Amino acid sequence: VGVQLKRRGSRWRIQDSLAELGELAVSARAQVIGSTFQRIEKPTNIYVGKGKLEALNELAQAGRFDTLICDDELTPTQQRNLENALGDVKVIDRTALILDVFASRAQTKEGRLQVELAQHEYLLPRLAGQWSHLERLGGGIGTRGPGETQIETDRRLVRDRIQRLKRS
Numbered sequence: 001v002g003v004q005l006k007r008r009g010s011r012w013r014i015q016d017s018l019a020e021l022g023e024l025a026v027s028a029r030a031q032v033i034g035s036t037f038q039r040i041e042k043p044t045n046i047y048v049g050k051g052k053l054e055a056l057n058e059l060a061q062a063g064r065f066d067t068l069i070c071d072d073e074l075t076p077t078q079q080r081n082l083e084n085a086l087g088d089v090k091v092i093d094r095t096a097l098i099l100d101v102f103a104s105r106a107q108t109k110e111g112r113l114q115v116e117l118a119q120h121e122y123l124l125p126r127l128a129g130q131w132s133h134l135e136r137l138g139g140g141i142g143t144r145g146p147g148e149t150q151i152e153t154d155r156r157l158v159r160d161r162i163q164r165l166k167r168s
Contacts (some may be wrong), residue, residue, distance in 0.1 A: 001035070001036055001037065001038075001047075001048065001052075001056070001068060001069070001070050001071065002014045002017060002018045002021070002035070002036075002037035002038075002070070002071035002072070003015075003037065003039075003040055003043070003047060003070075003071070003072060004037060004038070004039045004040075006085060006094055006166070011148060014037045014071070015037075017071055018035045018071055019067060021035070021036060021071050021097070022035060024094075024097050024098065024101060025069055025097060026108075027101045028097055028101050028104065029104075030067065030069070033064065033065055036052070036055075036056075037071075038052045038136055040149075043078075044078075045077055045078060045081055046081045046082060046085060047070060047072075047074060047078045047082055048082075053082075056068065056086060057085060057086055057087075058110055060087060060088075060089045062084045064091060065089065066088070066090065067089065068082065068086065068090070068091045068092075069092055069093070069094070069097055070082075070091065070092070070093045070094065071094055072088050072093060072094060073093050073094060073095045074091070074093040076125050076126045079091050079092075079126065080091065080126075081141060084116060093124045095121065095122060097155055098120055099115065099119050099122060102115045102118075103115045103116075103119065108113065113168050116165060117165040117166065120158050120161055120162050120165065121162060123158060124155065124159070124162070126156050127154050127155055127158065132164045
């Protein structure tokens with residue numbers, strides 16, 4: 001799925017970008033079943049307009065696809081809103097797809113560490129809302145005491161891993 005902002009004089013070709021995105025998806029061992037785009041005035045908090053979202057939702061409910069790849073870097077809010085609107089569909093953006101391709105092809109230890117670092121730095125702001133259904137945890141070994149939520153624990157663990165990777 002691609003979104004093109006209505007800008008005067010834009011030479012960017014969304015069809016070319018979507019074709020490249022399809023090739024990246026195939027590189028990540030995904031089966032591309034189609035592509036679509038929409039021209040909008042300004043970015044929305046769901047990435048696409050209501051009509052396009054309804055069309056995507058109908059296809060998702062019919063079981064036509066289980067992963068939606070967006071041609072831009074989504075904000076964490078856009079990604080979460082799309083996932084909530086589409087149900088069991090996994091939503092990823094161009095950046096996540098590229099990181100997945102690099103992760104699958106990295107052969108050296110240094111390459112794997114660099115990709116892991118990039119993936120963790122990409123993941124950190126997207127953790128919000130992932131554990132909203134969990135209550136506060138009690139204190140225990142490896143936690144910061146009673147009252148730490150699961151999201152706080154996950155953020156701390158990801159930040160710790162990022163620091164270890166940067167030292168490597």
